[in-house]
Amino acid sequence: MYAENLADFESKLQRLFEEWKTRPLSVPENQFPADLLKALHAIGAFDALFSAEENGLGLCQTPTGGLTLVTLLRRTGSLNLALGRCLEGHVNVVRLVELYGTTSQRHALKLRLKEGSLAGIWVTDGNPAVTIVREGPSYRLSGIKGFASGIKQVSLALITATSEHGDAVMALVPTTRSERQRPGPGTLTGMQASGTGGYDFTGLQLSPEDLLGSAGDYLRQPEFSAGSWRGSAVALGGIDRLVDLLRQELLARGRADNPHQLARIGEALILQKTASMWVKEAAQAAYSTHMKSEDVTSVVNLARLAVERAALDLITLVQRSLGVSAFIKGNAVEQVMRDLATYLRQPAPDEALTEAASWFVHHDWPKTVP
Template sequence: MPVAPTLAFQDTLSRFRNALRLLEKQEEHGPVDDEENFPSRLLQKIAEIGALSATLPVENGGLGLHDSPVGMEALSELLRLAGRLNLALGRCLEGHINVVRLVSLYGSAQQRAVLAEYLQHNILAGIWVTDGTPPVALVRSGNEIRLTGQKGFASAVRAVGVALITARTEHGDTVMVLVPVGEKARMGPGPGHLTGMSGSGTGSYDFTGVVVPSTNIIGKPGDYLRQPEFSAGAWRGSAVALGGMDHLVHLLLDELRGRGRASNPHQQVRIGEALILRETASMWVRRAAMAACNSHAEAGETVAIVNLARIAVEQAALALIPLVQRGLGVMAFVRGRPVERVMRDLATYLRQPAPDETLTEAAGWFTEHEWPKDMT
């Protein structure tokens, strides 16, 4: 059940938000990261203001951002800012937060403390679930487990220090395992060169021969796919995408002002439409965040609202991209310019699995149920 934030929590949260705003101002005219490289400099700055450990539960030294509506708003701000600064950074921060959330929900007190120890040393966590060849499996041996196989789509493979992975047991079940990573010899190439999001540092990681204590298994078999969390967590990705939209709108306005074209009535139509799209996405992200922390709602309702938000943000972002292209003309297609890079990154980031199924399942829920009257 969401809890009311204390005055101490609100004070800490206020200082955290101020630090985020200061970072945004510092980066606005700062150097642009090489899109082929992981944004290590930005990650370091995010870590310095405490963003990696702030996502922990209160009892583990964090702010417990998932525990109240005001905390969820702050978490949304963090993810949105990260996406605005750099979508590859946002993708990796969202994965980090996913790890914290899953361990908080399904892990033991000792496991939560172990993860907190990593994060308090500013170590980035990653969630790697897409298998390579062969897939990751585990075999128990006394109080230890031995892993085999590869993860083939490991985001930030050279920056992550601890990964939450899925693995198949001898009985065919799927379990989550928290594993220290970072051995360069185990790192390999990813699925190929993506047209966008290349800065996310996606590669492969070979777990063959890795031995960890059996206490590193998080939760029970099937917990990773347990609803509503499995689907409801998608709101965080939508918040990152919203940050990418913020960046595009900013670049559109900045370029048109620089050309002296912002007052042109045709361009003002595009500006107005861009603002509508961005704010529509913003309202849906907030709606999804509030649904995700509503402990009184049925799981199906939570999943349906978050899924509708995911599709709404995707549609708004995909409509924004050609709008920016029409507004800026051929200069929006010059390889390496910030606006061209952000559009490629955003288009790639939005390609999440099963959009049609996501939409129809959400519509199916509200075909049989009324829309909730109070989301807060």
């Protein structure tokens, strides 16, 4: 029955993808894709993230569900990278609550999100940074989170706050008060539809039930690094869209049979397939129950960098193939390239590369599937 339910969901996802892939990305491009979010909710994409005990499909819990999650994130990224970013954050919240939350917290999260509400993970501090202090039986927050994706759509955020002892504490906090919203870092080159802003948590009171896990859990490995495979899956969707747009444009121009363009298309397909294989490898590692923590984090970090390199090389290929038209603001291919380049700017790439290399200098490559 589980396999049948999973297959049924994948069929619904494929039909949605076929229906939406010819639509404009977002008009105007800084408009949040609310209609696509509703369509994903309608096919059960958000319910599917939860465990079978919560009437879900275990997309955040089981290796089989994880491969379906690859498809969900990839398809969403292909349709709209900004929504893919927000969906990836939502998934991250569900995953962390699954790992570190109590049974009651997991159930409460499902109830909070049952109407298609969007959760976000906001961990980058603004000025001042977010702190948490105990006041009798409750806790009080102070400070601002910056670079908060989906600032107007997210109704529940998982945030980190620094305690009086200097520890990072996770908390689940409602974020529906518009007067607490703050401007973002400025107009981003890409990913404008994700609606990045800031949120002021100063003065908010929390109960002990709002705190998640123990101090330091957010940075606990392998999950802290392993979760980046989901961002790679979304980026892979952007790669898919760019390859499709390249093919369509060359066909429309009657240039697809040119030998130099064919060489570029071939190279683009190689990059796409390479990124796809790395994402699958990383997802299998992230859900592995037999691999060492260092193996998991190293595989996922290398996958993240491989996908980034494939995407950047593809952007160069597309620009060479299409020429100046690839730089006309408002064209679909130009917007996807800007969104993808912005999305790829994840923190500490050099550290991720050298740490993975340091591990595999002394260890053989692991089997992600036993």
